[in-house]
Amino acid sequence: MSSNPITVTGHQFLARSHYGFRLPIRDTPDPNAPPIKVVGLQKYFGELHVLKGIDLTVERGEVVCVIGPSGSGKSTLLRSINLLEQPTKGKIYVEGIDLTNPDVNLDLVRTRVGMVFQQFNLFPHFSVLRNVAIAQEKVLHRQRSAAEQVARQMLERVGLSDKLSVHPSQLSGGQQQRVAIARSLAMNPDMMLFDEPTSALDPELVGEVLAVMRDLATDGMTMMVVTHEMGFAREVGTRLIFMDEGLVLEEGIPRDVLANPQHPRTQSFLSKVL
Numbered sequence: 001m002s003s004n005p006i007t008v009t010g011h012q013f014l015a016r017s018h019y020g021f022r023l024p025i026r027d028t029p030d031p032n033a034p035p036i037k038v039v040g041l042q043k044y045f046g047e048l049h050v051l052k053g054i055d056l057t058v059e060r061g062e063v064v065c066v067i068g069p070s071g072s073g074k075s076t077l078l079r080s081i082n083l084l085e086q087p088t089k090g091k092i093y094v095e096g097i098d099l100t101n102p103d104v105n106l107d108l109v110r111t112r113v114g115m116v117f118q119q120f121n122l123f124p125h126f127s128v129l130r131n132v133a134i135a136q137e138k139v140l141h142r143q144r145s146a147a148e149q150v151a152r153q154m155l156e157r158v159g160l161s162d163k164l165s166v167h168p169s170q171l172s173g174g175q176q177q178r179v180a181i182a183r184s185l186a187m188n189p190d191m192m193l194f195d196e197p198t199s200a201l202d203p204e205l206v207g208e209v210l211a212v213m214r215d216l217a218t219d220g221m222t223m224m225v226v227t228h229e230m231g232f233a234r235e236v237g238t239r240l241i242f243m244d245e246g247l248v249l250e251e252g253i254p255r256d257v258l259a260n261p262q263h264p265r266t267q268s269f270l271s272k273v274l
């Protein structure tokens with residue numbers, strides 16, 4: 001028996017010596033680990049207890065849709081998985097990498113986990129092509145020509161090959177969001193998190209963004225999607241999660257949860273949005 005306490009949780013192995021130095025063993029992705037594993041996640045903002053113990057595993061190729069009332073913690077959950085928020089308590093593993101390990105490689109995790117927000121956050125003074133290329137150059141250190149080649153491929157994938165040289169202000173909201181998706185895909189992520197990607201769009205532009213997301217799902221991308229689009233959740237989601245007040249209250253096959261919610265809070269929420 002070693003005198004060092006060794007904790008083994010999932011694929012994370014961390015040994016602490018009596019002298020206090022850490023021996024992190026897993027800091028590279030484990031292809032056999034689930035893309036996302038959340039264990040007992042809690043988050044406080046000051047006194048505000050926003051996530052109260054979330055347990056969630058997302059398997060490869062799953063499309064997990066997350067619904068719930070405003071303030072229930074949906075964005076905080078997604079932001080935690082992309083390390084935009086630090087968990088107060090609990091663990092998050094991305095492909096076996098423990099995100100709460102202080103030595104975690106932020107850039108590595110953020111390139112594996114793409115994130116698309118309600119706001120597109122494109123650079124207004126750059127062309128569409130440069131918008132998709134620039135992060136690759138800065139974070140992945142790709143040469144400009146290689147980055148732009150990938151950018152062209154990704155912009156073709158989202159149906160924007162004819163907009164490479166225009167600026168974001170010359171695009172519709174739906175087109176801008178597709179640029180943001182292309183930008184994220186260009187980093188070659190293993191999974192994508194979407195936080196209400198269509199909520200800022202005019203209704204007639206929602207469909208073109210959902211179509212791109214549907215294609216991604218069909219191609220096998222692992223996805224977590226916070227959305228109010230119940231049709232998308234029903235048809236594309238492999239699982240639907242209902243969150244309320246920092247907890248997952250119900251989850252299941254989207255069709256079942258939507259047609260036959262079990263928890264009174266889910267029933268009440270769905271009766272207002274469906």
Ligand SMILES: Nc1ncnc2c1ncn2[C@@H]1O[C@H](COP(=O)(O)OP(=O)(O)OP(=O)(O)O)[C@@H](O)[C@H]1O
Nearest residue numbers: 045046048050068069070071072073074075076077
């Ligand atoms: N940086 C922050 N500082 C303080 N409080 C925050 C912060 N971010 C979020 N909160 C609070 O945490 C709670 C959960 O917020 P969150 O954005 O996760 O909810 P949500 O479910 O995504 O809501 P919505 O549907 O409105 O987007 C809210 O009460 C919010 O005000």
Ligand SMILES: [Mg+2]
Nearest residue numbers: 074075076195
């Ligand atoms: Mg939110």
